[in-house]
Amino acid sequence: MVAVAILAAGRGTRMKSDLPKVLHSLGGRSLVERVLHSLSEVEPSRCLVIVGYQGDRIQDALVEVIDRLPPLPDLEFVEQTQQLGTGHAVQQLLPHLEGFTGDLLVLNGDVPLLRSQTLKNLLETHQEHQNAATLLTAQMPNPKGYGRVFCNGQNLVKEIVEDRDCTPAQKQNRRINAGVYCFNWPQLEKVLPQLVANNDQQEYYLTDAVKFMEPVMAVDVEDYQEILGINDRKQLSHAYEILQERVKDAWMAAGVTLVSPDTIAIDDTVQLQPDVTIEPQTHLRGNTAIASGSRIGPGSLIENSQIGENVTVLYSVVTDSVVKNGTRIGPYAHLRGHVEVGESCRIGNFVELKNSTLGDRTNAAHLSYLGDATLGNQVNIGAGTITANYDGVKKHRTKIGDRTKTGSNSVLVAPVTLGEDVTVAAGSVVTRDVPDDSLVIARARQIVRKGWRLKPQQE
Structure with a gap:
């Protein structure tokens, strides 16, 4: 059995x-x-999160994303009312793990780049050698500021020395303590009450517990960047760069073309198929999936959306939407609020779609707003057409049947239904339902008064 403490x-x-x-x-x-997420290959029997500052906020945030986490046991939250060091934090587990006889994996909530395979290797090494404790260590190019770990030829830990206490010779050692541990809990349980805060910070350190345990082994992480912690905004930015390099290298190896990768951002929650092309200045976020043959960008944002095969999205924003095969989006289009666009459609220049469904081969080529609308197949939306969906209190839907065409500068005042094969004359304001096979003209008759001009004002 394995328990995890974060x-x-x-x-x-x-x-x-x-x-x-x-x-x-x-x-x-x-x-x-x-x-x-790094626990996906560990399969713990218990998972405890030690919280203190705004602990309720952390608990609420994790409950909100529980569906996005790998299969884990129910999260248990343990309060550390005073933050008196890592040893003190783990001491808070004593009443919660009473009678537990397995191993305890200790992780830090601000070390986000650990790979699941790294933790699996740490745990397997710990159990294979029946260690009292196993430390994750790293060979740092510049270990300044980190505690050094000294081992014998079998990687058994002999000493851990803080950087400030190292001799010049000891500082040549590049193996550092990553702050990630695997303990035999029954042995650690006996040691924890012996910890003392005999240091400048008046804190209880978990490294002190290691001194009372034997055998203790070190396991070097393959990539030292995995153990980098986040303490300030600069380190957060650096971690993002590392994460992006991982993600983009993996997608290019899988057959995705990234034009100018340094200008592209891709969340590791995004899914891409081979032969997708991502142009410069494009950002892919959240639960987004893009199918083969699609070309996204330049200058586009896709978030929480599903893009079909052979779709193009040029200088446009697509959020919380579905775009089906062969459709062209942009330039400068905006799809938001649960839009679904059918196959082989054209959503063109400066068109905004919101909470709308469009059938196959339907076009809205330029300068239109379609909100809360349902359009059939082969509908053509003329330039400047809008659905007036808001009456000042409630939103209402517009329904447009197959093969219907709207002329330029039309306004469809919802709730309203246009049947199939309807033609809306340019400049019309449609306020009532229109039956199939109809022409609707809803505008004032043009009046021309010859010889008329504005009278000059009296001085």
Whole structure:
């Protein structure tokens, strides 16, 4: 059995924010949510989150995303009312893990780049060697500021020395403590009450517990960047760069073309098929999926949307929407609020769609707003057509049948239904339903008065 404890009690004062540090976003997920995702190959029997500063807020945030997490046991929240160090945080588990006989994996809620395979390897090494404790370590190019871990030839830990206490010779050691541990809980349970705050910070350190346990082994992480923690906005930005490099390298290896990768941002929640092309200055976010042959960008944002095959999206924004095969979007179109566009459609220049459904081969080529509307197949929306969907109190729907055409500068005042094969004359304001096979003209008759001009004003 394996229990996991995630340390998430600190405020993170260097973030200069009221938001708890572990709730800051990295690539569409909070830091602590990313730590939970790293458990996908560990399969713990219990998962405890140690909270302190705004603990209720952290708990609420994790409950909101529970459906996005890998299969995990119910999250248990343990309060650390005073933040007195990592050892003190783990001491709070004593009443919660009473009688537990398995291993305890300790993670930090502000170390979001750990791979699940790294944790699986740490746990397997710990169990294979029946260690009392196993430390995740890293060979840092520049270990300044980190505690050094000294091992023998079998990677058994002999000593952990803080950077400020290292001799010049000891500082040449590049193996550092990553702050990620796997403990035999019954042995750690005996040691935790012995910890003392005999240091400048008056805190209880988990590394002190290691000194009382044997055997203790070190496991080097393959990529030292995995163990980088987040303490300020600059480190958060650096972590995002690392995450983006991982994501984009993986998609290019899978057959996706990224034109100018440095200008593109892709959340690791996005799914792409081979032969997708992403142009410069394009951002793909959230629960987005893009099918083969589609070309997105330049200059587009796609968020929480599903894009079919052979779709083009040029200089446009698509959020919470579905675009089916062969459709062209843009330039400068905006789809939002649960739009569904059928196959082989054209949504063109400066067209906005909101909470609307369009059938196959339907076109709205330019300068239109379609809100709360249902359009059939082969509908043609003339330039400047709008659905007036709001009466000042409620929103209303507009329904347009197959093969109907609206002339330029038409206004459809909802609720209203246009049947199939209807033609709306340019400049009409349609306020009543129109039957199939009809021409509707809803505008004032043009009047021309020859020889008329404005009278000059009297002085």
